[in-house]
Amino acid sequence: MTSQRADARRNYARILAVAEQEVAAHGADASLERIARVAGVGSATVRRHFPGRRALLEAVFGERIAALVARAAELTDATDARAALLEWLGALTTYAASARGVADALVQDGLTGPEEVEDCSAKLATAVEPLVRRAAATGGLAADVTAADLLTLVTGIALATEHHPAEARRLLGLVVAGVSPAH
Amino acid sequence: MTSQRADARRNYARILAVAEQEVAAHGADASLERIARVAGVGSATVRRHFPGRRALLEAVFGERIAALVARAAELTDATDARAALLEWLGALTTYAASARGVADALVQDGLTGPEEVEDCSAKLATAVEPLVRRAAATGGLAADVTAADLLTLVTGIALATEHHPAEARRLLGLVVAGVSPAH
DNA sequence: TATGATACGGAGGACCCCGCCACTTAGCAA
């Protein structure tokens, strides 16, 4: 861990910084080769620090994901459980719609299987779980809705509105209220 | 049109047949090169008949899209407007979740702009439009929901459940009923 | 059958991801 060499740490930081820009500019399938060039390192170095595109994306989004997890923890104590959940979902939607590639990363997360506990969607799911439980307990959430369902829906909205990010929040509103609630 | 040479027509059919298999197997980013190889034609020929991946995907999905458009026309006369709309959305969801790549194709459709009337999502939007209007008129649909919204939501569900297609129908149900309808 | 239009397909360029390998260098020990 800390035994990592100083230059390695330096390169790690440089690559990550460039990767953030590139992913923001070109989405989840930004060119790793290009990231290496811009960062002034060899392509092998990028691959060493981040084995595979997934690893790089997770690192890029890690901070924001952590922020969302923290936000969820704060909201756990809110008086209105339903409002807390909705606010968190809104924050997630805004982020997923604005940060190109994050939604792709989330939908790909399911592939690795349950042993991979470190992936982004697992972190998020664990984080909302308490909010979901509280909202469900107070009747603020349909009974058969799981945390995973909500993440999937938000991810889907973000993916489908890739070219119209402004619509994302509105669509979330529709999903929450119901497109055609039973009368 | 009919002045197309016989060999060109033959190749078109061969390519389309192979493309259907390849897209079903590898999703929207199937290799055009590979399609050409399997079809026994040069890569330039594929490109000639289908300029760009979008064109190829549209051709591949064209028949099913047409079937959905026809289904919408049938359902326009149904007595229960809301049920008709929901049935059509269910059919669309099932198809989008089962046919790999179709959702990607739909979300990419928005890029070309309004002048391109031939694209899949425009066809579908035009087809559901009457169903949406009737459902809204009879109170079976939230007032501020457009046909495009519904397509976007279904597309999103399909994209987000790429690795768990079985969930798609259930999520559609949640969206219809509302995850957390106002009390 | 001869001929012009049409469609074909391979070569080649640009880009990408990935694995391998010889070289450099940071950080520790004497």
Add this chain to the structure above:
DNA sequence: TTGCTAAGTGGCGGGGTCCTCCGTATCATA
């Protein structure tokens, strides 16, 4: 301070894709 060693590095080559150009084969017509 001076070596030593392993971690870290970058470049090269292989395999793949997309795309364009252009000489050539093939079809339709007179």
